[in-house]
Amino acid sequence: MEGPTQNGEILFTTPGLTDLQCTLRLSATSPVVFNAWTDPDVIPTWLHTSQWPMVECVSDARPGGELRYRWRTADGKETALRGTFLSVEPPTKSPMGRIVHQEVFEPDWTDGPATVTTLMVPDRDSSTRLSVTIRYVSQEMRDRVAHSPMIGAMEENFSNLHHLFRRDQ
Numbered sequence: 063m064e065g066p067t068q069n070g071e072i073l074f075t076t077p078g079l080t081d082l083q084c085t086l087r088l089s090a091t092s093p094v095v096f097n098a099w100t101d102p103d104v105i106p107t108w109l110h111t112s113q114w115p116m117v118e119c120v121s122d123a124r125p126g127g128e129l130r131y132r133w134r135t136a137d138g139k140e141t142a143l144r145g146t147f148l149s150v151e152p153p154t155k156s157p158m159g160r161i162v163h164q165e166v167f168e169p170d171w172t173d174g175p176a177t178v179t180t181l182m183v184p185d186r187d188s189s190t191r192l193s194v195t196i197r198y199v200s201q202e203m204r205d206r207v208a209h210s211p212m213i214g215a216m217e218e219n220f221s222n223l224h225h226l227f228r229r230d231q
Contacts, residue, residue: 080204083195090227092153092182095190108222123150142168157184174199
């Protein structure tokens with residue numbers, strides 16, 4: 063898998079007509095990254111921005127399990143994301159973790175559910191290469207998201223995640 067070589071460097075690509083992919087390397091093993099991605103007590107520590115703190119987190123990480131995140135600004139504006147886990151493969155039987163879920167924002171500004179595939183691939187020096195591929199309903203929607211403030215929010219989220227692991231070392 064191609065991608066960044068330095069911890070914390072985030073690479074956004076569009077590998078397919080409707081796909082947006084984010085790749086980065088984290089200073090943590092794949093089981094630790096998997097836990098940060100699925101544990102409802104850990105997710106709010108990194109999946110937020112300075113303007114949009116997370117106020118609700120549900121993560122029932124099993125096939126058919128519920129996913130729900132809600133954020134609220136200081137002036138009371140809210141947005142949420144809900145979804146369902148389709149496949150959850152922790153990095154226990156193999157070194158690579160894999161999670162597939164569908165998600166939709168509330169209110170929905172992306173024209174329907176997106177399918178998100180997250181891979182956690184062990185890398186050298188006990189680090190993990192994280193790859194998140196979001197498949198939208200159309201190329202037009204993928205392009206709209208790619209040019210929206212959501213990219214900046216994702217960069218801040220992944221920076222938070224990177225710093226979470228640096229702090230834990």
